[in-house]
Amino acid sequence: MTGVFLTFEGIDGSGKSTQARMLAEVLRAEGREVVLTREPGGSPGAEEIRALLVSGDTARWSPETEILLFNAARRDHMERTIRPALDRGAVVISDRFADSTRVYQGAVRADLRPLVDTLHKLVIGLEPERTFIIDMDPAEALKRGLARKSGEDRFEDFGLSFQERLRDGFRALADETPRCRLIDGNRPPAEVAADILPLAQELLV
Ligand code: ADP
Ligand code: TYD
Numbered sequence: 001m002t003g004v005f006l007t008f009e010g011i012d013g014s015g016k017s018t019q020a021r022m023l024a025e026v027l028r029a030e031g032r033e034v035v036l037t038r039e040p041g042g043s044p045g046a047e048e049i050r051a052l053l054v055s056g057d058t059a060r061w062s063p064e065t066e067i068l069l070f071n072a073a074r075r076d077h078m079e080r081t082i083r084p085a086l087d088r089g090a091v092v093i094s095d096r097f098a099d100s101t102r103v104y105q106g107a108v109r110a111d112l113r114p115l116v117d118t119l120h121k122l123v124i125g126l127e128p129e130r131t132f133i134i135d136m137d138p139a140e141a142l143k144r145g146l147a148r149k150s151g152e153d154r155f156e157d158f159g160l161s162f163q164e165r166l167r168d169g170f171r172a173l174a175d176e177t178p179r180c181r182l183i184d185g186n187r188p189p190a191e192v193a194a195d196i197l198p199l200a201q202e203l204l205v
Contacts, residue, residue: 013141099133
């Protein structure tokens with residue numbers, strides 16, 4: 001593997017997609033091949049699984065079923081998009097990856113972290129070189145997210161206290177994981193991006 005794998009994580013509406021896009025633009029302007037992708041999704045099959053996960057009633061899937069669906073989507077995304085891009089030396093930027101499963105399914109909704117970790121080891125086994133965790137007030141982020149009216153609000157519909165527990169989960173993950181950098185997302189996009197860029201560039205040759 002010769003490429004570099006970067007991920008963005010954080011609660012819904014924290015600005016991950018915006019920052020992933022801004023970073024991709026800057027790195028492309030430097031002449032690098034950048035593959036900007038997302039989860040759930042990032043390959044045709046995984047996008048189909050995404051549709052099952054992000055819409056519909058909150059009770060549609062149990063946390064255990066969600067873990068299996070996210071891993072099925074991730075395996076396809078990894079096989080068809082991430083690995084081939086890394087093998088040809090590209091920078092891969094993914095808007096969410098396995099840390100979302102660790103926090104959304106593994107920390108918040110039930111004590112399922114052992115299942116999440118075991119399955120990850122068995123069927124994924126890939127970690128990013130660096131992960132930017134965009135941290136911000138869940139009430140503000142929820143307003144931003146719901147203002148989009150994307151029709152993909154199943155997880156936002158779990159409510160504010162759920163988002164607060166997610167924030168705590170991501171902060172704990174950042175503390176325990178050396179590849180993670182906690183970024184204050186409650187600032188204008190350009191200021192947030194200015195913190196992220198050098199932390200990405202130091203990994204690139
Ligand atoms: P996420 O991918 O984390 O859900 P998005 O990047 O899609 O977040 O941003 C959610 C909404 O908030 C979008 O409408 C976006 O334009 C807006 N937004 C993103 N970053 C900021 C920021 N730093 N300040 C204010 N609004 C923002
Ligand atoms: P996303 O489109 O990134 O949502 P947002 O832009 O609102 O942040 O992801 C869809 C939802 O899927 C999001 O609420 C988080 C959830 N999710 C999990 O619960 N587990 C996972 O492993 C992943 C990748 C996402």
